[in-house]
Amino acid sequence: MPLEYSAHSFNYVDYFQRATAFLSEHRWIFEQSNTKFVQAGILDAFPRTWIQDFKRANNEELNQIPLGYVNEAWCDDFKQFLRSVDSLSVEYERKCDSLDGNPATVKGISPKKLYEIRNLTSLIGDICEPSETLLDFGSGLGYLSQNLHSAHQLRVLGLEGDPYRVQAAQQRQMKLFPDSQEHVKYVQHCILEESFPQIQDSCKLAFSEDLNSTYAIVGLHACADLSITAINMFLSHDTITKLVIMPCCYHKLECDSDSNCAKFRNFPISDPLRDATEMVSNFIGRPFLRLGCQQTSARWRNMTPEEHAAHGLAMFERSLVEAIVEPGHKVTKRKNLSNSGSGSILDKYQLCDEAGSELKWSDQQYKELEKLSEKYPDGSQLAEYLTCLQTCLQPICENLILLDRMCHIEKEAQSRNITVRCKLVKFANDKLSPRCFVIIVEKINTDC
Numbered sequence: 001m002p003l004e005y006s007a008h009s010f011n012y013v014d015y016f017q018r019a020t021a022f023l024s025e026h027r028w029i030f031e032q033s034n035t036k037f038v039q040a041g042i043l044d045a046f047p048r049t050w051i052q053d054f055k056r057a058n059n060e061e062l063n064q065i066p067l068g069y070v071n072e073a074w075c076d077d078f079k080q081f082l083r084s085v086d087s088l089s090v091e092y093e094r095k096c097d098s099l100d101g102n103p104a105t106v107k108g109i110s111p112k113k114l115y116e117i118r119n120l121t122s123l124i125g126d127i128c129e130p131s132e133t134l135l136d137f138g139s140g141l142g143y144l145s146q147n148l149h150s151a152h153q154l155r156v157l158g159l160e161g162d163p164y165r166v167q168a169a170q171q172r173q174m175k176l177f178p179d180s181q182e183h184v185k186y187v188q189h190c191i192l193e194e195s196f197p198q199i200q201d202s203c204k205l206a207f208s209e210d211l212n213s214t215y216a217i218v219g220l221h222a223c224a225d226l227s228i229t230a231i232n233m234f235l236s237h238d239t240i241t242k243l244v245i246m247p248c249c250y251h252k253l254e255c256d257s258d259s260n261c262a263k264f265r266n267f268p269i270s271d272p273l274r275d276a277t278e279m280v281s282n283f284i285g286r287p288f289l290r291l292g293c294q295q296t297s298a299r300w301r302n303m304t305p306e307e308h309a310a311h312g313l314a315m316f317e318r319s320l321v322e323a324i325v326e327p328g329h330k331v332t333k334r335k336n337l338s339n340s341g342s343g344s345i346l347d348k349y350q351l352c353d354e355a356g357s358e359l360k361w362s363d364q365q366y367k368e369l370e371k372l373s374e375k376y377p378d379g380s381q382l383a384e385y386l387t388c389l390q391t392c393l394q395p396i397c398e399n400l401i402l403l404d405r406m407c408h409i410e411k412e413a414q415s416r417n418i419t420v421r422c423k424l425v426k427f428a429n430d431k432l433s434p435r436c437f438v439i440i441v442e443k444i445n446t447d448c
């Protein structure tokens with residue numbers, strides 16, 4: 001039975017303790033990058049009884065496993081694993097799809113992006129008012145900023161670290177939305193937690209703002225540490241009264257310089273999750289964060305046997321090739337395959353040295369690859385079973401990452417005597433938009 005998430009009443013301590021113990025116990029499933037699983041011996045760690053159960057499952061069953069399907073005939077510890085996954089699943093408030101949108105914003109935008117822009121615009125429009133100044137963190141080409149103004153006449157300052165994107169956003173604005181130039185502005189700014197005074201100065205310059213203005217931080221795909229910067233800035237300044245942010249790219253979080261990427265500056269950020277992780281063997285690293293933003297069960301559930309076979313084969317072959325590469329050398333998949341190759345897997349991959357110069361595969365490497373292929377005759381099937389287990393764990397990893405942020409917001413607000421209303425909302429179509437969570441926080445004025 002999934003737990004219902006409701007901020008303020010959710011038992012973070014209990015969830016973090018159960019989830020970290022479970023993930024730590026099963027870290028072999030995700031602790032290596034998927035290109036390295038052969039080399040790391042993950043196939044040898046795969047319980048034989050689980051493999052037998054997978055082999056007996058038909059395609060429909062395989063697709064349903066990450067959604068909670070359990071066959072009573074399967075072995076006890078596999079069933080126990082799947083039941084634990086189910087007990088750690090969390091249901092979030094769903095945002096109904098927004099159908100509104102300005103047709104001018106459609107040009108050149110993918111359906112996924114358009115879906116996200118429209119739905120985030122609708123959530124922001126529900127709580128923000130034209131009297132506020134919106135700060136679009138990591139505004140990129142200005143899709144969200146422009147749509148917020150078109151749909152709700154909101155005043156937006158787009159803040160973007162990359163000067164080329166700022167320029168591109170301004171050009172796009174001039175071409176498609178020339179009438180918005182008074183109300184939507186873009187500035188190049190590398191946002192840091194302490195940048196708010198400079199941001200206020202930019203707003204005054206851009207909009208001739210009076211000193212009493214209040215702000216809302218918004219962001220579409222506020223990647224990696226940018227979401228945390230937004231959260232901490234929101235908590236630190238009274239005049240920032242709202243936060244509506246859609247985080248992404250957890251795997252790009254900055255690691256602590258001396259931790260060999262086993263610790264991150266902004267993960268965990270809440271004390272309860274930090275305490276829970278300290279009680280178990282460490283499982284937090286880049287692969288954990290990467291799994292948090294890997295494909296969700298929404299895509300897995302409709303895969304055909306052919307798609308599974310092709311994915312498993314590609315993943316296994318890549319990992320085989322990585323296993324025979326010398327340290328410092330790199331492999332990339334060739335785009336154009338010539339017919340003149342030897343028929344070996346190695347024909348599909350290009351080997352390069354550290355400087356990027358192409359190298360030839362040696363006879364020894366051909367032999368090693370053959371040996372490994374013989375050792376794992378069902379390697380591509382096992383790769384797909386491993387992906388299935390990862391798909392089971394993906395939501396738990398993402399829950400930990402997002403709930404850590406929600407817990408941090410609540411505890412920090414409490415310690416600073418700020419009353420907040422928090423929500424974590426999920427868009428309805430997580431197949432079209434897999435990173436579809438939105439953190440919504442409003443400061444409540446308790447004086448009146």
Ligand SMILES: C[S@@+](CC[C@H](N)C(=O)[O-])C[C@H]1O[C@@H](n2cnc3c(N)ncnc32)[C@H](O)[C@@H]1O
Nearest residue numbers: 138139140160161162189190191220221223226
């Ligand atoms: C994933 S992109 C999203 C862009 C845009 N919001 C969208 O959805 O189309 C993230 C953007 O944030 C910008 N960014 C990341 N960290 C930043 C920071 N600290 N300050 C300013 N911009 C930042 C990046 O340059 C990039 O354009």
